[in-house]
Amino acid sequence: MTEAALIERIAARGDGVxxxxxxxxxxxxxxxxxDDGIIIPGPNRTAPACRHFGKCGGCQLQHxxxxxxxxxxxxxxxxxxxxxxxTGIEVLPAMLSPPQTxxxxxxxxxxxxxxxxxxxxxxxxxxxxxMRMCPLLMPELFALVAPVRELLVMxxxxxxPVKIKMQVLDQGVELILEGVKAEGLDAAMALQDFAGxxxxxxxxxxxxxxxxxxxxxxxxxxxxxxxxxxxPPFAFLQPTSAGQAALIEAVTxxxxxxxxxxxxxxxxxTFALSVQAGRKIYAAEGARDAIAALTGAANRARALVATxxxxxxxxxxxxxxxxxxxxxxxxxxxxxAEEQVKQLAMSTAxxxxxxxxxxxxxxxxxxxxxxxxxxxxxxxxVGQFRWSTHVELAARFSK
Numbered sequence: 001m002t003e004a005a006l007i008e009r010i011a012a013r014g015d016g017v018x019x020x021x022x023x024x025x026x027x028x029x030x031x032x033x034x035d036d037g038i039i040i041p042g043p044n045r046t047a048p049a050c051r052h053f054g055k056c057g058g059c060q061l062q063h064x065x066x067x068x069x070x071x072x073x074x075x076x077x078x079x080x081x082x083x084x085x086x087t088g089i090e091v092l093p094a095m096l097s098p099p100q101t102x103x104x105x106x107x108x109x110x111x112x113x114x115x116x117x118x119x120x121x122x123x124x125x126x127x128x129x130x131m132r133m134c135p136l137l138m139p140e141l142f143a144l145v146a147p148v149r150e151l152l153v154m155x156x157x158x159x160x161p162v163k164i165k166m167q168v169l170d171q172g173v174e175l176i177l178e179g180v181k182a183e184g185l186d187a188a189m190a191l192q193d194f195a196g197x198x199x200x201x202x203x204x205x206x207x208x209x210x211x212x213x214x215x216x217x218x219x220x221x222x223x224x225x226x227x228x229x230x231x232p233p234f235a236f237l238q239p240t241s242a243g244q245a246a247l248i249e250a251v252t253x254x255x256x257x258x259x260x261x262x263x264x265x266x267x268x269x270t271f272a273l274s275v276q277a278g279r280k281i282y283a284a285e286g287a288r289d290a291i292a293a294l295t296g297a298a299n300r301a302r303a304l305v306a307t308x309x310x311x312x313x314x315x316x317x318x319x320x321x322x323x324x325x326x327x328x329x330x331x332x333x334x335x336x337a338e339e340q341v342k343q344l345a346m347s348t349a350x351x352x353x354x355x356x357x358x359x360x361x362x363x364x365x366x367x368x369x370x371x372x373x374x375x376x377x378x379x380x381x382v383g384q385f386r387w388s389t390h391v392e393l394a395a396r397f398s399k
Contacts, residue, residue, distance in 0.1 A: 345372025
């Protein structure tokens with residue numbers, strides 16, 4: 001019998017990989033795999049924290065011990081850069097969000113008769129894994145799963161999926177149900193009673209013709225630095241407070257004492273408002289509701305934040321505009337910011353703080369910036385989506 005092959009790393013989709021390139025489902029660095037596919041456990045393997053692991057698609061890496069999990073997050077970033085022939089970069093140790101800290105989730109529900117299943121989809125499937133525990137979600141979110149399951153017996157259509165969007169805000173949980181049918185006085189009263197009983201910050205439904213806010217005792221907010229933002233329904237926020245803090249810390253470190261800063265793809269102001277003290281900030285965002293929320297918050301706080309509703313994919317800032325700033329913050333969607341990065345590469349902006357949720361598109365953009373004369377000083381990997389293959393990062397470029 002030949003010697004069992006050593007698994008050396010975890011691939012981007014979560015498989016273990018041997019030295020000769022063999023992919024092994026469920027493999028962990030330090031494991032060995034025999035020719036017949038049997039895995040001999042190594043020192044980096046641990047018992048999964050959830051009974052649904054292996055079926056639920058919400059986690060891929062619960063069987064990986066903490067040090068190896070942190071190495072995977074770091075290696076995803078380093079590997080993306082190497083794929084673009086960007087080498088010799090300081091990639092810092094990864095920062096991981098703890099269990100039970102996910103404050104934002106989208107679940108799916110399906111009613112069959114009087115039974116309602118709620119959860120994440122199974123891996124590579126539309127089948128819903130009915131959630132009876134979840135070590136990812138904040139307790140406030142998981143506590144709503146059972147009550148929502150009961151509520152949907154009344155208002156979920158038969159055998160048609162319902163989207164459940166949940167997010168923890170300053171005032172409590174925001175809950176949005178999409179694809180329900182709440183007809184009649186009894187249903188309307190039941191929804192109001194549900195919202196009050198569970199002290200929701202906001203409760204909205206979409207019956208197919210747009211969102212209807214049913215409950216909102218006061219404008220729901222999130223605080224960034226010293227500034228409160230009245231956030232629109234299910235506004236994009238970082239998925240954990242620990243991850244948000246890590247990214248803000250990295251951005252603050254990257255921009256240093258720059259007095260004039262541009263925040264591109266600013267959202268509702270996660271970075272602009274967190275670093276605005278003592279600076280002049282320009283914030284641009286393409287989503288109208290997000291930039292309106294940021295503008296209102298800055299005006300109420302009398303912060304030196306100028307905002308612009310601007311589609312940066314179609315109308316990126318050009319070098320003449322970029323050159324006015326001592327630092328640029330860039331936080332694009334998963335696709336990256338190819339057109340804006342081309343303009344940045346031609347600019348003389350001295351410092352860039354790039355926040356990314358996709359190591360591949362980041363590495364592509366990093367290569368463009370380096371070809372334009374920037375140096376990539378360091379990269380901070382962040383694992384907010386614990387036990388998943390989804391990796392985020394913040395990086396500093398200088399010219």
